[in-house]
Amino acid sequence: MLPRMGARPPLSEPPAPRPVILIVGGGPFQVDIARTARSLGAVVAVADRDPAAAAFGHADHPLAIDIVDHPALIDAARRLGVSGVVSAASDVAVPAVAAVGEALGLRVSSKEAVTRCRDKLEMYAAVQRAGLAMPRTVWVEDDAQARAAAREVGGFPLVVKPRSAAGGRGVSVVRDRHGLRRAMERARAYDPRGCLVQTFVGGHAIGVEAFFWDGVLALAVVMDDQFEDGFVSPVGHALPSELPEAVQAQVRDDVVAYARALGVTEGPANFDLRVERGRTVLLEVNARLGGNSITDLVRSAYGVDLSAATVRAAIGQDPRPELALGPVHPTASRLLVVKAEGVAHLDDPFGRIADREGIVAVELAVRDGEPMALRVDEHAIVGRCVVRGPTAAAAVEKASEVRAAVTDALRVIPR
Ligand SMILES: Nc1ncnc2c1ncn2[C@@H]1O[C@H](COP(=O)(O)OP(=O)(O)O)[C@@H](O)[C@H]1O
Ligand SMILES: [Mg+2]
Incomplete structure (x- = not known):
């Protein structure tokens, strides 16, 4: 018709x-x-x-x-x-x-690149080949090799870690030769073949949440790390970093070099670094988002939605507009950890948080009357929080108040 x-x-x-x-x-x-x-x-x-x-x-x-x-x-x-x-x-x-x-x-980083990031022996080898800064690292399979490695990496303190694990599992800082065997046992629980002995890197601990698009760095946020006695990984991250802008700019350049050495080209990547005597040293990189708390931290601090950027990039949309930093709101995120094992009994944790101003999120990972299942070796992860403050230091302080309120409310019945 x-x-x-x-x-x-x-x-x-x-x-x-x-x-x-x-x-x-x-x-x-x-x-x-x-x-x-x-x-x-x-x-x-x-x-x-x-x-x-x-x-x-x-x-x-x-x-x-x-x-x-x-x-x-x-x-x-x-x-x-x-x-x-x-x-x-x-x-x-x-x-x-x-x-x-x-x-x-x-659009993804290659399988080879992401597998390399998951295997610390391979990762350090690639970084070393590229001539970039990293801790001296030796693979060991028995006590005699570990003692020799301790000398090779410059003595104590040193770090023993599994070749492949996460969240600080099996990682120990060893102060003297007496601690070596125990540290190896902890690491070998994750890989019976052996473990890594490496130089302890001091200095300023930072994380970098980075985002790559088409092989180019589209975002790199430098976070200051906070620690708690007895827990080897950072329990907290704060924005903005206290490091001078020139140092942060150097760190961003170094992150690009590390990513290139490892073949990380697409999407989010979370770097664990030290700035020691003005030099950036890589501890590790995970070719993925740093975790929910970091996504929330970056969202609160800069109004940037890393989840949205990750989704857009994955479906081939340019994520860069999503990654434009807004004005900064100082924010801290913190993992609530306790060294305990057993059944949790919680007595009104939220009621104990006296001043709620600035609290962006508090989430518990344990339930009253249930075993504390989310673990990092001897520690249980009880929850997490994200809080704002007038400065990053004030936000960090507020996060420790939340931590204290939750741990005060927690009683653990050992099993
Ligand atoms: N060589 C090192 N020097 C100082 N601290 C280290 C070293 N290696 C690891 N750490 C500390 O231990 C934590 C966990 O080690 P890491 O290698 O990042 O393992 P994971 O993959 O389990 O996070 C790091 O976040 C860092 O705080
Ligand atoms: Mg780490």
Whole structure:
């Protein structure tokens, strides 16, 4: 039939198909990214072997797939026509993201690069080949080798750590030769083959939450780290850093060099560094978001949504507008940890937080009457908080008040 005279052309093109994003892992850490992907209009697929995974509640396609099963993930991604693949703070998910991304030709750092970042022996080897600063590191398999390594790395204090773990698990700072054997045992719980002995790096502890787009650094936020006695990893991060701007600029340049040496080219990356005598030294890098607290910290401090940037970049949208820093609001994030094992009894922790001003988030990871399951060796992670203050130091102080309120409310019945 001929078109009627005067018939108007269609007013608009048919709508573009919605991008389909695959989120690898469905645990609580993935909820933010799943929610964000939905709010950006993507069709959300979530893969997790646990049918009760938290992020399934935000998924259009809940996929009961174990995230270590890369071929099954790739098949599902192909079937759904996935155009982006991401994960949040899960280390196990990082190689899966790279595997799916490579198979489907999506925007990801190479599988080789992310695998290298997960294996500290490989990571340090690549950094050393590039001539960049790192602690002297020796792989050891028995006590005699460990004693020799202790001399090689310059004596005590030194650090013993597993080749591949996270969150400070199995990592010890060893003060003298008597502590060496025990430290090796702790590290070897994560890898019976052996462990790394390395120079202790002093100086100013910082984290850098970085974001790469097309091999170029699009954002690098320098955070000051806070520590607590007996817990080897930082318990807190604060923004803005106290380091002079010139030093921070140098750190950003160094982060670019480290990323290049390791092959990290796309998306978020979380660096663990020291600034020692004016020099940046790499402790490690994870080719993923630093964790929910850091995402919340950066959002509170600069109004930058790293989850949104990660989702956009994954589906091929330029994330840089999302990464533009707003005016700074000093903020601290803190992990609430206690050295204890057993069943938690909580007596009104929120009621004990006297002054709520500045509190952005307080979340508990334990429930009254239940065992404290989230652990880093001898320590339990009780929760986390994110707080603002007039200065970064004031925010850090306020975060320790929250920590004190929660630990005061906690009684642990040993099992
Ligand atoms: N060579 C080192 N010198 C000083 N501190 C270190 C060294 N290596 C690790 N640490 C401390 O231990 C923490 C955990 O070690 P790291 O290598 O980052 O392991 P993980 O992957 O478990 O986070 C670091 O955040 C840092 O505070
Ligand atoms: Mg670390």
